[in-house]
Amino acid sequence: MIQDYLELLERELNFDRSLSRCVRQEVEDHLWEAVAADLTGDMITAQQRAIANFGDARTVAAQFAVISLARHSRRAGVAAVLVIASVFIAMKARIAWYAAAQWAISEDMRAVGGLVARFDRYAFWMSLIVGLGACVYVVSRQIPATFHPAYRRQLRRFFVLCCAATAALVVSVISDGVLTALQLRGTELSAGFLLSIVSMAIEIACVGILVVHIRGITLRAASTAAVLNA
């Protein structure tokens, strides 16, 4: 009987595997301890009573789902800042390499390069400021006990900020790609060439990580809503 209850609870929380495993272990310990403390002596009655006192598995799962969503939103906020910082490091490392190797954009492309670099700079700083804002916003919110409308609004704001930061970062990385292509035009394959390509790959991977985090929030929000509506 207790196993059935635990399986139902675990199933309801299966969108967050580590949480569902951890909750299962914790609740299992609780229920068996309640059974051991029961004075009726009848195992079946004791298990029924322990489960009844614990409450409906779906209600408990819904409360955990809100906490899981809040935790992942916070994580996504911190990840956004780390990802933007990583892009910055990759970008600066590439520029430092160009300076050391005395590589410059060819004369005929210098005007285009200047324009793209300006785009790049504005887009990057915008992504950093908005990403930092999103992180501070989500970390400073209290974790709610329920998925109330005010919290939904907070999440929506955070989501919009994250999307804006990601969009700006995508523009910045595309601009970096264009600048790198201009820089490497006519260059022969060398260690410096590969370094530029690797640093670009790092930037693209960083954007991918951010997109995965944002997608994770939307999936989790949908799972939380599903658990709450069940």
Place this chain on the structure above:
Amino acid sequence: MEGEMLKGHLDMIVLAALSAAGPAHGYAIIEEIKRRSGGAFDLPEGTIYPALHRLEQAGLLKSSWMTADSGRRRRVYTLTRTGNRALVERRAVWKQFSEAIGGLLGGTRPREDPA
């Protein structure tokens, strides 16, 4: 006592129970709440666990896993320094609030002269 009324104060109740009991697992915390409240609080026991997780995320509690005598894995919670401070603050707010309500309902509190 009504569940909705309790839910608003659940965090403070859990912090107070943990402060009184010392490091404890969920079941022991619930028993402590029952014992100290004289069984007045009638919440589903499962409600305590999400509250414990939420308080841990807020940095008011910390937890560690250990193996109980039964051989089962057990999660033990401890109040952090921040949690202790939060409890002191909430106690003060509650005291003020209950005195105000007590005065209002019982009419025992002398009215202050308008300045």
